[in-house]
Structures are given as C-alpha cells and as structure tokens.
Amino acid sequence: xxxxxxxxxxxxxxxxxxxxxxxxxxxxxxxxxxxxxxxxxxxxxxxxxxxxxxxxxxxxxxxxxxxxxxxxxxxxxxxxxxxxxxxxxxxxxxxxxxxxxxxxxxxxxxxxxxxxxxxxxxxxxxxxxxxxxxxxxxxxxxxxxxxxxxxxxxxxxxxxxxxxxxxxxxxxxxxxxxxxxxxxxxxxxxxxxxxxxxxxxxxxxxxxxxxxxxxxxxxxxxxxxxxxxxxxxxxxxxxxxxxxxxxxxxxxxxxxxxxxxxxxxxxxxxxxxxxxxxxxxxxxxxxxxxxxxxxxxxxxxxxxxxxxxxxxxxxxxxxxxxxxxxxxxxxxxxxxxxxxxxxxxxxxxxxxxxxxxxxxxxxxxxxxxxxxxxxxxxxxxxxxxxxxxxxxxxxxxxxxxxxxxxxxxxxxxxxxxxxxxxxxxxxxxxxxxxxxxxxxxxxxxxx
Amino acid sequence: xxxxxxxxxxxxxxxxxxxxxxxxxxxxxxxxxxxxxxxxxxxxxxxxxxxxxxxxxxxxxxxxxxxxxxxxxxxxxxxxxxxxxxxxxxxxxxxxxxxxxxxxxxxxxxxxxxxxxxxxxxxxxxxxxxxxxxxxxxxxxxxxxxxxxxxxxxxxxxxxxxxxxxxxxxxxxxxxxxxxxxxxxxxxxxxxxxxxxxxxxxxxxxxxxxxxxxxxxxxxxxxxxxxxxxxxxxxxxxxxxxxxxxxxxxxxxxxxxxxxxxxxxxxxxxxxxxxxxxxxxxxxxxxxxxxxxxxxxxxxxxxxxxxxxxxxxxxxxxxxxxxxxxxxxxxxxxxxxxxxxxxxxxxxxxxxxxxxxxxxxxxxxxxxxxxxxxxxxxxxxxxxxxxxxxxxxxxxxxxxxxxxxxxxxxxxxxxxxxxxxxxxxxxxxxxxxxxxxxxxxxxxxxxxxxxxxxxxxxxxxxxxxxxxxxxxxxxxxxxxxxxxxxxxxxxxxxxxxxxxxxxxxxxxxxxxxxxxxxxxxxxxxxxx
Numbered sequence: 001x002x003x004x005x006x007x008x009x010x011x012x013x014x015x016x017x018x019x020x021x022x023x024x025x026x027x028x029x030x031x032x033x034x035x036x037x038x039x040x041x042x043x044x045x046x047x048x049x050x051x052x053x054x055x056x057x058x059x060x061x062x063x064x065x066x067x068x069x070x071x072x073x074x075x076x077x078x079x080x081x082x083x084x085x086x087x088x089x090x091x092x093x094x095x096x097x098x099x100x101x102x103x104x105x106x107x108x109x110x111x112x113x114x115x116x117x118x119x120x121x122x123x124x125x126x127x128x129x130x131x132x133x134x135x136x137x138x139x140x141x142x143x144x145x146x147x148x149x150x151x152x153x154x155x156x157x158x159x160x161x162x163x164x165x166x167x168x169x170x171x172x173x174x175x176x177x178x179x180x181x182x183x184x185x186x187x188x189x190x191x192x193x194x195x196x197x198x199x200x201x202x203x204x205x206x207x208x209x210x211x212x213x214x215x216x217x218x219x220x221x222x223x224x225x226x227x228x229x230x231x232x233x234x235x236x237x238x239x240x241x242x243x244x245x246x247x248x249x250x251x252x253x254x255x256x257x258x259x260x261x262x263x264x265x266x267x268x269x270x271x272x273x274x275x276x277x278x279x280x281x282x283x284x285x286x287x288x289x290x291x292x293x294x295x296x297x298x299x300x301x302x303x304x305x306x307x308x309x310x311x312x313x314x315x316x317x318x319x320x321x322x323x324x325x326x327x328x329x330x331x332x333x334x335x336x337x338x339x340x341x342x343x344x345x346x347x348x349x350x351x352x353x354x355x356x357x358x359x360x361x362x363x364x365x366x367x368x369x370x371x372x373x374x375x376x377x378x379x380x381x382x383x384x385x386x387x388x389x390x391x392x393x394x395x396x397x398x399x400x401x402x403x404x405x406x407x408x409x410x411x412x413x414x415x416x417x418x419x420x421x422x423x424x425x426x427x428x429x430x431x432x433x434x435x436x437x438x439x440x441x442x443x444x445x446x447x
Numbered sequence: 448x449x450x451x452x453x454x455x456x457x458x459x460x461x462x463x464x465x466x467x468x469x470x471x472x473x474x475x476x477x478x479x480x481x482x483x484x485x486x487x488x489x490x491x492x493x494x495x496x497x498x499x500x501x502x503x504x505x506x507x508x509x510x511x512x513x514x515x516x517x518x519x520x521x522x523x524x525x526x527x528x529x530x531x532x533x534x535x536x537x538x539x540x541x542x543x544x545x546x547x548x549x550x551x552x553x554x555x556x557x558x559x560x561x562x563x564x565x566x567x568x569x570x571x572x573x574x575x576x577x578x579x580x581x582x583x584x585x586x587x588x589x590x591x592x593x594x595x596x597x598x599x600x601x602x603x604x605x606x607x608x609x610x611x612x613x614x615x616x617x618x619x620x621x622x623x624x625x626x627x628x629x630x631x632x633x634x635x636x637x638x639x640x641x642x643x644x645x646x647x648x649x650x651x652x653x654x655x656x657x658x659x660x661x662x663x664x665x666x667x668x669x670x671x672x673x674x675x676x677x678x679x680x681x682x683x684x685x686x687x688x689x690x691x692x693x694x695x696x697x698x699x700x701x702x703x704x705x706x707x708x709x710x711x712x713x714x715x716x717x718x719x720x721x722x723x724x725x726x727x728x729x730x731x732x733x734x735x736x737x738x739x740x741x742x743x744x745x746x747x748x749x750x751x752x753x754x755x756x757x758x759x760x761x762x763x764x765x766x767x768x769x770x771x772x773x774x775x776x777x778x779x780x781x782x783x784x785x786x787x788x789x790x791x792x793x794x795x796x797x798x799x800x801x802x803x804x805x806x807x808x809x810x811x812x813x814x815x816x817x818x819x820x821x822x823x824x825x826x827x828x829x830x831x832x833x834x835x836x837x838x839x840x841x842x843x844x845x846x847x848x849x850x851x852x853x854x855x856x857x858x859x860x861x862x863x864x865x866x867x868x869x870x871x872x873x874x875x876x877x878x879x880x881x882x883x884x885x886x887x888x889x890x891x892x893x894x895x896x897x898x899x900x901x902x903x904x905x906x907x908x909x910x911x912x913x914x915x916x917x918x919x920x921x922x923x924x925x926x927x928x929x930x931x932x933x934x935x936x937x938x939x940x941x942x943x944x945x946x947x948x949x950x951x952x953x954x955x956x957x958x959x960x961x962x963x964x965x966x967x968x969x970x971x972x973x974x975x
Contacts, residue, residue, distance in 0.1 A: 019513045024514065025931060027926065094461055094498055229777055287460075297494075300944070303937055307933075335957050335961055
C-alpha cells in the first residue's frame with residue numbers, strides 16, 4: 001500500500017516479500033536449461049521450498065560464517081541455524097562484517113544472527129553460542145544441508161564423523177535419505193578451498209587427511225639449547241619460561257588474548273634473542289607465534305564462502321550438478337583455481353567400513369601404539385583414549401584427557417601388549433576429539 | 448593518539464601480516480571509484496572498505512528497485528526509490544568509520560559527456576554491470592589519463608573481470624615458492640672466507656653435527672671442484688655422486704657405522720637447491736631490457752630508476768649477479784654457527800643494497816631530482832615485476848583482436864572462452880535491442896534465435912572460425928541478465944583483491960581477462 005508523501009514504499013505482501021525480490025534467483029528455478037541437474041524440473045515450488053522448508057546449518061560465524069549467512073539469506077534460504085562458540089575480537093573486524101567495535105566480547109553467533117535478521121526481512125537465523133560437540137544426532141538430523149566455515153581440522157573431522165554416524169544402512173545398502181550433504185570451506189591468507197562431501201558416497205574429510213600436513217612444531221632441543229630464529233626465542237618463553245616463572249600467579253595459563261601476557265613473553269623473548277644475537281623478535285611476531293595466528297583478509301573469505309553457498313543452492317534446488325568435489329583457490333599471483341575429484345580412501349578410518357588394523361609385536365609397549373595413533377598421517381589423532389575388553393570387562397588402557405585417569409593409566413604405557421593381557425585378533429576401541437564415534441581397531445600380532 | 452593507532456593495528460592485524468604497514472599505508476591513501484552500485488559492485492567495495500581503503504566514490508544514476516534490494520546486502524527494504532549510489536554508500540560507510548564514503552547521483556555516460564576529468568582523481572576505477580558502449584568510452588578516458596581500470600560483471604552463473612592498465616609495477620611479488628639465494632655456485636669473498644674458517648675434519652663431534660648444511664655443501668663443493676676440473680656437478684649422475692661424497696663425510700663411530708648427523712642429511716636433501724644457478728631470472732632480465740629502464744629521465748617513476756640502478760649494479764659490483772637477498776632458510780645448527788652464517792649473507796646484502804642506492808642517487812642527480820626512497824620501502828630485486836594490460840580498444844579492434852588465443856582455446860568447445868564469446872554476444876544483443884536477452888519468461892524462446900544471430904555476426908566480424916554450441920546460447924538466454932548474489936560475492940572477493948594488488952604494488956595482478964564458471968566451479972585467465 002502506498003503511503004502518501006514517500007517516493008515509493010515497498011509493497012510488502014503477507015509473506016514479507018516485495019515485487020521482484022527473488023527475480024535474480026527465480027530464473028534458475030523456473031526455467032529449463034541445458035546444464036541443469038538431470039533431476040531438475042522448473043517449478044515455482046522450488047522457491048517456496050527454499051523460503052519455507054529448507055533448513056541449513058552454518059558452522060562458524062567468523063570470516064567464512066558471516067559471508068555464508070549473507071549469501072544464503074540473499075539466495076532465498078530463510079531457516080538457518082548458526083553455531084559458534086567464540087566471542088568477537090577486535091582483530092575479527094577486518095573481515096567479519098556483521099560485527100562492529102561495540103560488539104567486541106559478545107557471542108559471534110548471536111550478533112551475526114541479529115544483523116542478518118534485521119537486514120534481510122523474513123530471514124530467520126537461529127544462533128547457538130555453543131561448541132559443535134554439545135549437540136547430538138537429534139540436532140544435526142533436522143538439517144537438509146550443513147555448511148562449515150571452521151578454522152580447526154579437529155572440528156571438521158568431528159563434524160564429518162557426526163554425519164557419518166547418521167547414515168543408515170539397510171542390508172548393507174546405504175539409505176540415501178540418511179545422507180546430509182556437507183559443504184566445507186577453509187581459507188588461509190590468499191589461499192582457500194571448498195569441497196562437497198556426500199557422507200558415505202564421496203571422499204570425506206578423513207579420506208584426504210594427508211592434504212592437511214600436520215602442524216610443524218619446533219624440536220624441543222632447538223628451543224631449549226640451540227635457538228636460531230626469533231620464533232625459537234618466543235617458544236622458549238612460552239613453553240619453558242612461563243610454566244617455570246608463573247609470572248601472573250600459580251596455575252594461570254598463558255592467554256594469547258591478554259596483552260599483558262603477550263608483553264611478558266615479548267620481553268622474555270627479546271632477552272633470549274639478545275643472548276644469542278638473534279634479531280627479528282617483534283611484538284607482532286610474538287603474538288603470531290603464541291596464538292598461532294593465520295593471516296586473513298576479507299577477499300579470500302568472500303570467494304570461498306561464495307563458492308560454498310553456490311553449492312548449497314545447487315544441492316537444495318537441483319538447479320545444477322554440484323561440484324564434484326574439491327576446489328582449490330589461490331590469488332597470490334593472478335587468480336588460480338583447480339577443481340578435481342578427491343577420491344575415497346579404501347580403508348578410511350572414518351567412512352570406509354573396513355576394520356582398522358594395528359600391527360605390533362606382543363613385545364611392543366602401549367606407548368608405541370599411542371605414538372602410531374597420533375603420528376600416522378592417515379589417523380592424526382590428538383589424544384586417543386584406548387580401551388579393550390579384558391576378562392569380560394571393559395578396561396581403560398590409557399586416557400589422557402582426565403588428569404586422574406591419566407595418572408592411573410600412565411604406567412600402562414611402559415607395559416608390553418602381552419603384559420597388558422591383550423591377545424592376537426583382539427579389538428581395541430579408541431576414542432578421540434577428532435571423531436564423535438569410537439574407532440574400532442583389530443590388533444594383529446606380528447612376530 | 449597512541450591508543451587509536453594500537454586499535455587500528457589490532458583491527459587490521461590479520462591483513463598487516465600479509466601486506467605490511469607500508470601496504471596498509473598505500474591502501475589508506477587510495478581513493479577508488481565504483482561505477483554502478485549493483486550487488487557485484489557493493490561486494491567489491493565491502494572487501495575494500497573492511498581492510499580500510501582511504502576513500503570510495505560511487506557513481507550511479509539508477510533508482511533502487513525491488514530486484515536490487517533482493518540481491519544486494521547494502522540495500523534495505525526502505526532503499527527502494529532512492530538513488531542507488533546514495534543508498535548503498537550509507538550502508539557501506541557504516542562498515543568502517545575510518546573510510547570516507549562519497550557518492551555521485553549521476554549516470555556515467557553523462558559524466559563522460561560533461562566532465563570526463565572527474566575520473567582522473569582516482570587511484571583506480573571499478574565498473575560493474577556496465578553496458579559495452581559506456582565501458583569502452585570510460586576505458587578510453589582512463590587509458591589516456593593512465594588511471595587503472597577494472598571491469599567486473601556477473602551474468603547468470605558466469606563471472607567476468609578485465610584489467611586495463613598501461614603499466615603496473617610490482618615492487619614486491621611475494622612469490623609462493625621462491626628459490627633460495629645462497630650463491631654456492633659463485634660464493635662472494637666474505638662467504639668464501641667464512642667457509643674457509645671451518646675445518647670439518649678436525650672438529651669436535653658436537654660441532655661437526657651442528658655445522659649448517661650450507662657450509663658442509665660449500666666445503667664438499669670445493670673438494671669436488673678440485674677433483675673435477677673446477678666444474679660443479681651438472682647432471683643427475685654427478686649430483687648423485689656428490690651426494691655420495693657427502694654421505695661419506697658423515698662421522699663414523701668406533702664400529703665404523705655412520706653416526707646420526709641430521710645436518711648432513713639436510714645437506715644431502717638440499718643438493719639441488721644448493722646447485723641452483725645464481726643467475727638473473729628472466730622476468731628481471733625483461734625489466735633490464737625495457738625502454739623505461741634504458742632511458743631514465745626526470746619523469747621516470749621511482750620503480751624504473753630502481754630497476755636501472757639494479758641493472759647498473761649487476762653490470763658493475765654484482766659481476767653479473769643481482770644484489771644478495773640476505774636471508775637464509777632455517778637449518779640444523781647451533782646458534783652461533785647459524786647466526787654467524789646468516790650475518791655473512793645479511794651484511795653482504797646490506798653492502799649490495801648500499802651500492803644500488805648509490806646508483807639510484809647518481810641517476811637522480813643526473814636528472815635533477817631528490818631522493819625517492821620514501822616511495823619504495825621494501826624491495827627484493829629478484830621479485831620486481833611489471834604487468835602491461837592491453838587497452839579495450841585493442842581487444843575490440845578487428846585488426847588487433849587476439850584471434851589465435853580465442854581460436855586455440857575454443858579447440859575445446861567447453862573452454863571458459865565460450866563464456867567470453869557469449870558475454871560479447873549478449874552485448875551485441877543489447878546494442879541491437881536495447882535490452883539483454885531473456886529478461887522476461889516470454890522472451891526466452893524467441894531471444895535464443897536472436898542471440899544466435901548475434902553470435903554469428905560477432906564471429907564473422909572477427910573472422911573467428913569456432914563452434915559455439917547451441918547449449919550456451921540457450922543458457923545465456925536463460926540467465927536473463929540475472930545477477931545471483933553468490934556469483935556476485937565470488938567476483939566481489941576476486942576483484943577486490945586485484946584492486947588491493949594494484950594499490951599496494953604487492954603481489955602480481957592477473958593479465959588481463961578472468962572468467963569464472965560457477966556451474967562447474969572452474970576459472971580461466973586469458974590475455975585478450
């Protein structure tokens with residue numbers, strides 16, 4: 001209804017939509033075309049599906065998350081949930097455009113949801129200021145598609161494992177309706193990647209674990225007695241001096257976000273560097289090393305999130321055949337993209353149903369098994385907890401994440417597998433942060 | 448004052464780690480013009496405002512439509528009817544109070560008629576969703592004024608970018624995989640002296656195992672050269688023999704088994720790196736041969752004075768080599784040995800840089816100018832680059848079109864080149880019918896026939912014997928000139944980063960046409 005005196009008010013219908021609002025999107029939903037997905041049928045109902053029914057989960061409300069929320073909202077998605085356990089920091093503001101200075105300290109998910117909901121009428125983003133691990137299958141099962149903008153490989157693997165655990169097999173045949181597509185994006189400086197994962201069907205995160213090289217930590221002997229780089233001096237202050245000198249009190253952990261803490265590390269690093277005639281220790285470098293900062297800009301996040309959102313749209317509407325299945329992007333020198341099909345790993349510990357093997361002589365110590373689980377490039381577990389069934393009872397052989405149990409089970413690390421009473425062919429159950437489900441290993445004794 | 452600086456340092460921390468304080472300064476001194484505040488344009492600006500561009504000015508005569516609000520994050524439901532430049536400026540400005548946002552409620556054609564010099568003030572002009580005729584006019588004005596021009600468009604599921612700049616100099620290209628500059632094939636005197644100071648055979652075990660691999664390789668190269676007529680290992684066979692020589696250098700224990708000496712393992716692994724010839728790379732040679740390097744005048748930009756000074760150095764003090772870079776990779780060694788080795792390279796680099804400065808000074812004096820060091824902060828001779836992107840008029844000229852490039856790409860009829868030809872064809876359509884094909888449903892079928900005629904006349908005009916599949920003609924009618932947000936957002940990120948490269952003179956921009964295919968998630972760069 002036109003109000004007198006204004007230029008031209010929006011004719012907002014009962015659905016909250018105005019004339020032409022979705023015209024850019026409709027052309028892809030209501031017209032046939034030569035490149036559409038074989039399942040595609042032009043219809044006015046697809047738009048209604050997006051607006052009223054389709055439910056998307058966005059994991060992360062940071063650099064990628066903010067972009068994803070905007071992209072999805074402007075593509076017709078209205079029922080969006082977003083999960084992020086973090087609060088806003090000043091250093092986020094150069095790219096996480098849903099946040100302002102006044103929002104620093106507030107939960108990202110909540111501020112992001114508020115902004116989108118007010119800028120894009122009709123869009124209903126539901127925030128969750130929580131860790132992904134705080135939700136179970138019943139939460140994740142409600143979504144048609146899940147899209148991740150995470151900054152942690154562990155979290156990605158957990159999400160990957162969760163969706164795999166939702167798969168239903170009838171007589172060994174995968175029920176397609178139990179598949180929730182996972183779109184995963186990642187960025188670092190001027191590089192990024194976007195991938196489409198159909199759990200149980202295409203390569204999963206763990207299938208391509210080797211694409212993520214394990215994080216390099218400097219050897220302790222270098223840090224302790226042979227520093228050469230300014231980074232070595234900083235790690236010395238962080239790893240050795242801080243626990244020893246407890247500069248801010250007993251039990252006070254080094255907080256990378258506390259400028260006083262960083263300043264202390266910075267001063268100590270300068271002293272260490274001076275001792276060895278090493279130049280290059282700066283406050284910025286100190287912060288970067290302590291917080292393991294990854295440089296980030298708005299543009300790379302924009303590109304990757306856009307590619308991810310395009311895939312969400314394709315999958316939700318069958319408008320086009322989705323990316324199959326991995327896109328790599330780099331704009332350091334011109335713009336470079338590479339698109340390929342990542343292959344499933346035959347014996348993937350997450351998605352193949354091939355039983356995982358552990359091959360050790362009975363004289364091997366449990367410590368060696370632990371090292372294998374963490375160091376093997378295809379497993380890369382973080383702090384695995386190993387249990388086995390012995391004499392009919394479930395026994396924890398080693399668990400790191402609870403201090404009292406760690407202390408109690410630590411002696412087992414020095415015992416041999418034989419001493420622990422393990423037999424050839426025995427099953428070991430391993431739990432780890434990288435997966436919501438326990439991984440079963442079969443122990444094979446070698447001679 | 449100090450507080451505000453720290454706050455900006457904090458805010459921009461993550462990007463300062465990529466382009467440094469001097470890059471940020473360049474960004475904050477830049478003023479960018481956006482023509483057309485369509486979604487593709489506002490997405491580009493978002494990615495420039497967030498990192499702190501100095502100022503932007505939007506030129507747009509359109510009134511906001513319901514359709515605009517639907518795909519543009521920087522318009523809200525009460526923007527309809529307002530001038531699009533004004534409405535989007537408000538919401539873009541709000542992203543970052545450090546940035547100065549301006550708008551001109553005017554059609555670019557009118558500005559070109561009445562005040563083309565309006566555009567001369569900008570560091571860069573970006574035009575999105577602009578009709579071909581206006582684009583060519585604007586391109587011409589900017590070319591003559593030497594203002595860089597970036598054209599960007601989103602057309603259905605296709606993204607397009609074209610960079611038009613006469614000469615763009617890259618001071619720091621930051622290559623991903625730069626070769627180390629160790630000079631082991633032609634050690635400078637201080638390096639040779641340093642190597643000589645080591646007596647590997649008579650060292651204590653601890654020192655032997657903690658000698659940097661660079662020293663080890665250098666020592667053994669000296670040995671090799673004495674036994675091979677002063678020739679370095681040249682082929683695979685010789686390099687393998689050299690590796691064996693290194694292996695034999697590993698200390699053995701009482702039983703004759705080799706000890707664990709990781710520094711020797713590193714030396715063996717790095718033989719190829721060590722034997723990389725220390726010669727001037729092709730891209731720098733090209734700079735040396737350029738006319739701008741040869742003729743230094745009072746008008747010469749700082750970049751070319753620098754290149755000339757480096758060339759002079761290479762011909763004089765450098766004896767055929769570039770100034771020493773001065774950095775070495777980390778390697779297993781004790782602190783003293785590593786630091787003293789690093790200092791040898793570092794001090795030489797400082798000396799070489801000083802020599803280059805003297806050459807710069809003498810050229811400046813010769814043309815009567817003052818010191819220009821302020822404008823060229825960090826540089827590394829091996830990483831200097833220059834990019835030339837052709838004028839639009841050459842791309843469009845029947846006699847100057849890059850026929851071969853187009854034809855050979857079209858050997859694969861599904862190459863991204865077909866998307867370029869389709870964009871040119873819809874522009875022909877627009878010229879003829881004053882609208883784009885398939886905007887309304889009822890137009891689609893008939894427009895396919897009309898668009899196909901445009902394709903044929905385009906191919907004929909340029910003498911291109913290529914096959915454009917009917918499927919693409921149909922698809923481009925289907926698009927109906929839609930600008931889906933996700934494709935606009937992709938191009939927004941891509942274009943913004945190219946803009947930042949142009950402004951900071953860091954990292955290498957594309958040359959000169961970039962096509963993004965959102966259907967297949969592929970892209971290609973062509974030089975047209």
